[in-house]
Each structure stands twice: as C-alpha cells, then as structure tokens.
Amino acid sequence: MSETIQRRDVLKAVGLVGLTAAVGPAAFSACSSGGPGGSATGGAGGGGGDLSFWWNPSVESADAMVKWMNTTIAAFQAANSGVRVESVTQPPEQMVGNFRTACQSRSGPSLQHEYSGPYTMQFVWENCVAPMEGTVDPSEFSHVLPQNALNLYKYEGKTWALPWYNAPVVLMYNKALFTAAGLDPEKPPTTMDELMSVSAALKKTGVVPWGYGLKGLTGTGNFSGLWNLQQLNDPKEILPVVLGQAKYTDPKFSGWLEWVQQLIKAGVFNADVASLEYQDSMNMFLAKKSAICITSSLTKFQAALGKDLGVFVPPKVGTGALAGKISFNSHPLFITSFAPDKALAAKLLAYLHRPEVLKGMYESSGFFPADDRFDSTVLKTDQDKQLFAFLRDKATIGYQNYWPSKMDRENLFLGVQSLFAGSASPAQTAQQIEQRLGTWRSSSAAELKNFEAAAK
Numbered sequence: 001m002s003e004t005i006q007r008r009d010v011l012k013a014v015g016l017v018g019l020t021a022a023v024g025p026a027a028f029s030a031c032s033s034g035g036p037g038g039s040a041t042g043g044a045g046g047g048g049g050d051l052s053f054w055w056n057p058s059v060e061s062a063d064a065m066v067k068w069m070n071t072t073i074a075a076f077q078a079a080n081s082g083v084r085v086e087s088v089t090q091p092p093e094q095m096v097g098n099f100r101t102a103c104q105s106r107s108g109p110s111l112q113h114e115y116s117g118p119y120t121m122q123f124v125w126e127n128c129v130a131p132m133e134g135t136v137d138p139s140e141f142s143h144v145l146p147q148n149a150l151n152l153y154k155y156e157g158k159t160w161a162l163p164w165y166n167a168p169v170v171l172m173y174n175k176a177l178f179t180a181a182g183l184d185p186e187k188p189p190t191t192m193d194e195l196m197s198v199s200a201a202l203k204k205t206g207v208v209p210w211g212y213g214l215k216g217l218t219g220t221g222n223f224s225g226l227w228n229l230q231q232l233n234d235p236k237e238i239l240p241v242v243l244g245q246a247k248y249t250d251p252k253f254s255g256w257l258e259w260v261q262q263l264i265k266a267g268v269f270n271a272d273v274a275s276l277e278y279q280d281s282m283n284m285f286l287a288k289k290s291a292i293c294i295t296s297s298l299t300k301f302q303a304a305l306g307k308d309l310g311v312f313v314p315p316k317v318g319t320g321a322l323a324g325k326i327s328f329n330s331h332p333l334f335i336t337s338f339a340p341d342k343a344l345a346a347k348l349l350a351y352l353h354r355p356e357v358l359k360g361m362y363e364s365s366g367f368f369p370a371d372d373r374f375d376s377t378v379l380k381t382d383q384d385k386q387l388f389a390f391l392r393d394k395a396t397i398g399y400q401n402y403w404p405s406k407m408d409r410e411n412l413f414l415g416v417q418s419l420f421a422g423s424a425s426p427a428q429t430a431q432q433i434e435q436r437l438g439t440w441r442s443s444s445a446a447e448l449k450n451f452e453a454a455a456k
Contacts (some may be wrong), residue, residue, distance in 0.1 A: 025436030048082020050342045053111035056090045058296035069366035092218045103128035110339035116329040117401030124160045130335045131158040135346045149330040161332035163370035169222045169327045171187045176308045181205045188312035195315045199268040209268045213276030219415040225327040227256035230318025235397045238452040239455040254430035299366035329400035411436040
C-alpha cells in the first residue's frame with residue numbers, strides 16, 4: 001500500500017458504508033454567542049439571521065470536537081455578518097428523543113445531525129425533514145464519498161440528508177500489554193480461537209483482555225455490529241428478519257449471541273460490564289487496565305499510546321462474506337421542515353463541507369469526512385493509514401442502516417444486556433428479540449412499509 005492512501009480510490013472500493021454505531025458524550029452544552037435558534041431576522045441572502053444547530057460529538061474525542069465546532073461557527077459568523085448560530089450538543093441517549101420532541105413542537109434546530117440510515121429516515125417519514133432540492137446546491141451531492149451512501153437518504157425521488165462523516169467500528173489493542181503477556185504485538189487475534197488464547201495470556205498478567213461497558217446502552221450497536229453480520233453476504237440480508245419473512249431465531253441471524261456468551265464465560269470481558277458506561281471502558285483502556293477496546297475514533301488513543309496502539313478488524317467467526325469486516329456508518333446532516341430560514345441552514349451545511357472545515361473535523365475527531373474534498377494527505381499516523389486501508393479491503397455498511405432504529409435500544413441492545421447479565425441464554429435472547437420485532441411490526445405499519453420499499 002502506498003504511503004499516502006487516496007481516499008476516493010479506497011472508498012470507491014468499499015461500495016457503501018452506512019452507524020452505527022451510536023456514540024457521543026454523556027452531555028455537553030457548548031453554545032456560540034447569539035440568541036436561541038429558530039427565529040430568523042433576515043436570511044442567507046439578506047442581512048443576517050439566527051439558527052440553531054443540534055449535533056452529537058464523538059464520545060472518544062468530545063472535548064476536541066466541541067472546541068473545533070466553536071471555532072468553526074465563529075468563523076462562519078465572521079464571514080456572514082449578522083448571522084448568529086447556536087451550537088447545541090446532544091447526549092447520545094437523548095438525540096433521537098430530543099429531536100422528535102422538537103419536531104412535534106415545530107421549534108428547535110434548523111440544522112440537525114443524526115445517526116445513519118433509519119435513525120435519520122424515520123424523521124423523513126414523520127415529516128420532520130425538508131427536502132434538499134431547491135435549497136442545497138446540487139453540486140454538494142456529487143462530492144459524497146462513497147457516492148452510494150447518498151442513496152440511504154433518498155426517498156420518493158428527493159434527497160433528505162447529506163452524509164457528513166463516516167464513523168468506523170474498529171477494535172484497538174495495546175501492543176505493550178501484548179508484549180508483556182508474551183504475545184506477538186504485531187499479530188492481533190484474527191479468529192475466535194486466537195481471541196480466546198490471547199485473552200488467557202493477558203489474564204495471567206492481571207490485565208482485563210477486553211474492556212467493555214453496557215450501562216446506558218451507548219456503544220451497544222458498535223459491539224453488536226462486530227458480530228451480527230458475519231453469517232451474511234450482504235447487509236441487506238437482514239431485511240427479511242425485519243419484515244417478518246425470516247425469524248431472528250435462525251442461527252444465521254442470532255448465532256453470534258452464542259459466540260458472545262463463549263467470550264463471557266471465558267472471562268474475556270471485565271466482570272463489571274453492566275455497571276460501566278461505554279466511556280468507562282475507554283478510560284479503562286487508556287489507563288492500561290484492559291488490552292482491547294472498541295472505538296469509532298482513534299485520536300485520543302493515539303495521543304495517549306503512540307506506537308503502542310494497534311488496530312484490528314473483528315475476529316472472523318462466521319462463514320459469510322461479511323465475516324471479519326468492520327462496519328462504517330455514514331452520519332448525515334439535514335435541514336428541518338420547521339426551519340424558519342432553510343436557505344441559511346443550507347449555507348451552514350455547505351460551510352461544514354468546506355475542505356478546511358473537513359480537515360478540522362478529521363484532526364479533532366479522527367473521523368473520515370464523507371466528502372471527496374477532504375485531503376487524505378493529512379493522514380499522518382500508521383493507525384489512520386491502516387484504518388483507511390481497512391476501508392479498501394475489509395469494510396461493510398453497518399447493520400443499523402437496514403434495522404429499525406427503535407429496535408436497537410428497545411430490543412437488540414436489551415438482548416445484549418440480558419446476555420451479559422446472565423439473565424437469558426442466547427436462545428432465550430434471540431426469542432425475545434424475535435418477539436419484540438413482531439410487536440414492532442404490528443404497531444408500526446407505516447414504518448414497516450418503508451422498510452419493504454428498501455428491500456426491493
């Protein structure tokens with residue numbers, strides 16, 4: 001692989017990346033100067049205006065992202081006299097609920113950031129989102145990388161959201177802790193047997209092999225996404241389960257729960273998983289108390305561990321074409337249907353896709369912008385170059401792009417929690433997930449119809 005990976009070539013090879021992973025800080029309130037969003041006193045073409053932007057920074061690098069966003073908004077206001085932007089960060093557990101409340105009251109953000117796929121499209125179906133045609137310059141659509149990601153946000157012949165950044169679900173490991181355990185620091189586990197063997201060696205040194213936290217459910221989608229597509233050849237193959245044409249209890253879809261239980265019984269994870277937050281597991285990794293951890297951004301960990309930080313794809317367990325691949329989710333921005341000045345919101349959206357702003361996003365968060373105007377020569381570290389290479393060879397769209405968002409926190413995530421708590425077996429967990437899907441289908445006819453359309 002060349003020293004500088006070309007982003008366009010890499011992402012074209014991937015085909016389509018979609019969220020996953022649900023990530024973000026517990027809560028932040030970082031507002032730039034200016035009045036509350038929602039009232040316009042002019043507009044993009046006039047003498048100014050106010051708008052509110054709701055967004056969710058990465059839990060792994062929240063402080064840096066908030067600082068970058070504040071600087072970005074200050075520059076946008078300086079370049080647009082009379083414009084005032086309120087930046088409101090959203091806690092991950094409340095981002096969907098808070099926006100639904102805002103839509104119901106027809107007040108709040110003019111520009112909104114949401115998780116990928118159905119997490120965003122549910123609000124299109126609820127008439128909370130304005131179509132971009134006629135407001136956003138069509139040239140913005142041509143810069144989306146990968147271009148197919150834009151298809152996630154097309155409906156009834158219109159475009160409803162614009163991908164902003166691609167969030168990976170990647171595993172990290174501490175090479176120094178591997179070395180101390182007598183393991184080869186350049187050979188992370190690639191199979192379940194290797195993961196079990198590596199974990200046994202790490203435990204002998206007093207280190208938690210894999211640090212994880214389930215409290216609050218944040219990050220559960222990232223964890224699930226490591227495993228639940230490994231028996232499939234295409235992410236869309238999960239749609240028959242959603243539509244009721246196949247049962248989740250089929251090992252093709254739920255067999256991964258057995259794999260996770262094997263890891264739990266082997267003591268691969270910390271004993272207090274249920275009482276720790278997702279962020280706590282990352283702090284455990286930074287404190288060198290655990291050797292493996294999930295992340296969606298490498299920035300903080302690169303700064304702390306330097307060359308001791310390694311990255312790897314999920315151990316290959318399943319037999320499908322997606323086994324051993326990492327998931328990427330394309331998180332978008334959209335203009336709300338109740339924005340008083342949609343042209344002004346479109347102007348901020350376009351500004352957030354300017355090359356210098358995209359560079360700042362990457363440098364503050366470690367996320368790869370979903371835009372071909374991002375200059376990939378800024379990739380400096382070996383870890384980022386390796387992760388970029390994973391995009392070329394070992395990436396897949398996340399399952400959440402073809403899975404009802406409500407069936408994450410109100411179903412699948414609860415199943416994973418039950419499994420770790422020991423309150424349900426893998427078979428019982430799969431049955432619970434299937435039953436909740438049935439309840440969702442019987443009470444969500446309109447949303448089910450939209451998933452049926454996606455399956456065609």
